Amino acid sequence: MSAPTLVTVDDVRAAADRLRGSIMRTPLIPAPWADPQRPLWIKPESLQVIGAFKVRGALNAIGRIDPDVRTRGVVAYSSGNHAQAVAYAAARFGIDAHIVMPEETPAVKVARTREHGARVVLCGAGRREAVAAQLVEETGATLVPPFDHPDVIAGQGTIGLEIAEDLPDVGTVLIPVSGGGLASGIGTAIRALCPDARIYGVEPELAADTAAGLRRGSRVSMSIEDRNRTIADGLRSQPSELTFAHLQHVLTDVLTVSEGQIRSAVAELAIRARLVSEPSGAVALAAYRHHRLPPGKTVIILSGGNIEADLLAQIVAQSPEVGVHQGN
Amino acid sequence: MSAPTLVTVDDVRAAADRLRGSIMRTPLIPAPWADPQRPLWIKPESLQVIGAFKVRGALNAIGRIDPDVRTRGVVAYSSGNHAQAVAYAAARFGIDAHIVMPEETPAVKVARTREHGARVVLCGAGRREAVAAQLVEETGATLVPPFDHPDVIAGQGTIGLEIAEDLPDVGTVLIPVSGGGLASGIGTAIRALCPDARIYGVEPELAADTAAGLRRGSRVSMSIEDRNRTIADGLRSQPSELTFAHLQHVLTDVLTVSEGQIRSAVAELAIRARLVSEPSGAVALAAYRHHRLPPGKTVIILSGGNIEADLLAQIVAQSPEVGVHQGN
Known part of the structure; x- marks a missing residue:
């Protein structure tokens, strides 16, 4: 390797x-x-x-997506700062954001993510990566990873x-x-x-x-x-x-x-x-x-x-x- | 008038x-x-x-004192942010600061003022203006008022x-x-x-x-x-x-x-x-x-x-x- x-x-x-x-x-x-x-x-x-700080990476990653692909939106899974970062960055680009969050996420974090206009998809424990992959499949949106x-x-x-x-x-x-x-x-x-x-x-x-x-x-x-x-x-x-x-x-x-x-x-x-x-x-x-x-x-x-x-x-x-x- | x-x-x-x-x-x-x-x-x-914000006014006022007079230091009376502002500004100019504070001032505010190298003079209730005037008289230092x-x-x-x-x-x-x-x-x-x-x-x-x-x-x-x-x-x-x-x-x-x-x-x-x-x-x-x-x-x-x-x-x-x- x-x-x-x-x-x-x-x-x-x-x-x-x-x-x-x-x-x-x-x-x-x-x-x-x-x-x-x-x-x-x-x-x-x-x-x-x-x-x-997460807004820096999210904006750069979304900014680097091919514009034709970017119009289809972005997907992220996070219950923390990355969720709000991708929601905010997508809004700056005028594109859809689908944020997958665990069902047990505190309501305030869900509300903050929605404030930026993102669509929040709640899912069961351990299922967020699968749900995100399915959203990518269905919408043609691009996954924005939190660090990798x-x-x-x-x-x-x-x-x-x-x-x-x-x-x-x-x-x-x-x-x-x-x-x-x-x-x-x-x-x-x-x-x-x-x-x-x-x-x-x-x-x-x-x-x-x-x-x-x-x-x-x-x-x-x-x-x-x-x-x-x-x-x-x-x-x-x-x-x-x-x-x-x-x-x-x-x-x-x-x-x-x-x-x-x-x-x-x-x-x-x-x-x-x-x-x-x-x-x-x-x-x-x-x-x-x-x-x-x-x-x-x-x-x-x-x-x-x-x-x-x-x-x-x-x-x-x-x-x-x-x-x-x-x-x- | x-x-x-x-x-x-x-x-x-x-x-x-x-x-x-x-x-x-x-x-x-x-x-x-x-x-x-x-x-x-x-x-x-x-x-x-x-x-x-008080540091802005204190620095400007001390900066405007005639340099020959300024070397004799400054005096202020305050139990609040003006005390620390004058103490900090005086230290920037390398001059003495005498800060008159009421005896009942919380210890933490006295400690913060001393951190900047100021001399803190504690005084009885209602006496701070008189004590400050006396310090000006004794030392030739200039009074820095909080707003006037x-x-x-x-x-x-x-x-x-x-x-x-x-x-x-x-x-x-x-x-x-x-x-x-x-x-x-x-x-x-x-x-x-x-x-x-x-x-x-x-x-x-x-x-x-x-x-x-x-x-x-x-x-x-x-x-x-x-x-x-x-x-x-x-x-x-x-x-x-x-x-x-x-x-x-x-x-x-x-x-x-x-x-x-x-x-x-x-x-x-x-x-x-x-x-x-x-x-x-x-x-x-x-x-x-x-x-x-x-x-x-x-x-x-x-x-x-x-x-x-x-x-x-x-x-x-x-x-x-x-x-x-x-x-x-």
């Missing part, structure tokens, strides 16, 4: 041209309350209209281009890892443009299949039951062959964080950075706080901010010390 | 030149989940390093310049009003650059002295006990002669909002815009939601995000419906 072809920084640059004006070019937000040895900036992808596609990786990589433009002497970049599309894309851009930077993936300890896989040199599978234990519900996927090959090429290492560290990071982002993060979006700050990183300018990717009100309230209420724990 | 000289858009432009590189040029964040007849953008001043100064107004006005640049056809701008420096500055810029735009101040019903004053044509005083009833602790001041004259000149009207509307807006900003707001920072969204505004592109100023963890948790927990109340 031949090694997959890797996305290049030129692919990422082409994606950036395609996305210009359709996404928010998020600012790097300085965090002067952090460790002075490791000056910190936050890249808040939570401020994208759908609340997560070069155009999705290149779209997410535009975040890395923006970091390299705004902070060319960045020393360390910390990126959440799940299916690996985000870290593959950002890593590709940073590796090319800031060759001295260290690029860390970050995973929950309870879903650390990529950390184990990179150590072993080949993908490690964890059961979905095990991966479902983490509160970081956006980080329960595993890399594909394509993204794993990218991660092997671009990552310095993968760091892991505990559930308590993730919760503390959500609270710290809310109270000190005034940014709402979902648990998955906060793992990079958790790694910054709890690993001994090399000194130098550091960027964390806050990948998404779609958290339910009750969970946010509970986490913030349980962390009263967050307001002062960095005080002096 | 002659009418005060008003700040001009050229003063605001000069302030923008002075601030460039020292503040965050905040993006306008689109809020596609809002009312389609009144497309909404949020100007998140909560993302400034001190969590509020043309340089402070011009600094806050840079927000208006940015809005006019980013959204030149803005139809409506909604701005929190307390001492009135923010609305005076933004109003000056918008009135000059977007002459057709409507500019509304927003006040809590429980501290609506400016609404009453503009209706009457002269300032109305409310007791501090009355003004202290609102949860919006940053909106308990009253305009000075200088800011009131600006508000008379630039505002279309002042809208008022209830305490419940303010709380709902804090929750909506957190869950739908993924932005943490203090109650004072959320009044413009409350007015957008609860007043019948003219159709057209609308910008709200989210003026600050410094809220205590417990209060944020309580407000978000009490608003479970926020996730879906705009769903369709």
Whole structure:
């Protein structure tokens, strides 16, 4: 089996041209309350209209479909941020989106996806891939995968281009890892443009299949039951062959964080950075706080901010010390 | 008594030149989940390093002090965002800051002010102006007022310049009003650059002295006990002669909002815009939601995000419906 072809920084640059004006070019937000040895900036992808970076990959992938084929619409299966990303991106292109979601998806997520004009198809547990395939068959629409596609990786990589433009002497970049599309894309851009930077993936300890896989040199599978234990519900996927090959090429290492560290990071982002993060979006700050990183300018990717009100309230209420724990 | 000289858009432009590189040029964040007849953008001043717009006025005012005088430092009295703004701005200029705070100020606010290297002077109730005057006398430092100064107004006005640049056809701008420096500055810029735009101040019903004053044509005083009833602790001041004259000149009207509307807006900003707001920072969204505004592109100023963890948790927990109340 031949090694997959890797996305290049030129692919990422082409994606950036395609996305210009359709996404928010998020600012790097300085965090002067952090460790002075490791000056910190936050890249808040939570401020994208759908609340997560996923809109970049979805727009790039849909933009790359042949226009004659694209008019037949797109299909995606997701209960999370990818669903809203594809729904939003399809609306921007004026095409139909069919989003397959499990029946147990919270009503608010279904409502948010429908807000963008998408058709939501609910299905039984474990049937979403089959239902999506059937929709592709029936409608001629194109499937947009959440991470396992070069155009999705290149779209997410535009975040890395923006970091390299705004902070060319960045020393360390910390990126959440799940299916690996985000870290593959950002890593590709940073590796090319800031060759001295260290690029860390970050995973929950309870879903650390990529950390184990990179150590072993080949993908490690964890059961979905095990991966479902983490509160970081956006980080329960595993890399594909394509993204794993990218991660092997671009990552310095993968760091892991505990559930308590993730919760503390959500609270710290809310109270000190005034940014709402979902648990998955906060793992990079958790790694910054709890690993001994090399000194130098550091960027964390806050990948998404779609958290339910009750969970946010509970986490913030349980962390009263967050307001002062960095005080002096 | 002659009418005060008003700040001009050229003063605001000069302030923008002075601030460039020292503040965050905040993006306008689109809020596609809002009312389609009144497309909404949020100007998140909560993302400034001190969590509020106040840093703009403080930097401009300190930048305008004669350099020989400036070396003697600055003094401010505040228990809120102005304290941290002056502390931060003084540190940028490498000068001393003496911040007078009431003894009952929460420890976290004192710690945040000290983080920037300021000297905090605690004083008894009602004595802060006298203590500040004594510090000026002893040290030769310059007092930086929170709103009653043309340089402070011009600094806050840079927000208006940015809005006019980013959204030149803005139809409506909604701005929190307390001492009135923010609305005076933004109003000056918008009135000059977007002459057709409507500019509304927003006040809590429980501290609506400016609404009453503009209706009457002269300032109305409310007791501090009355003004202290609102949860919006940053909106308990009253305009000075200088800011009131600006508000008379630039505002279309002042809208008022209830305490419940303010709380709902804090929750909506957190869950739908993924932005943490203090109650004072959320009044413009409350007015957008609860007043019948003219159709057209609308910008709200989210003026600050410094809220205590417990209060944020309580407000978000009490608003479970926020996730879906705009769903369709």
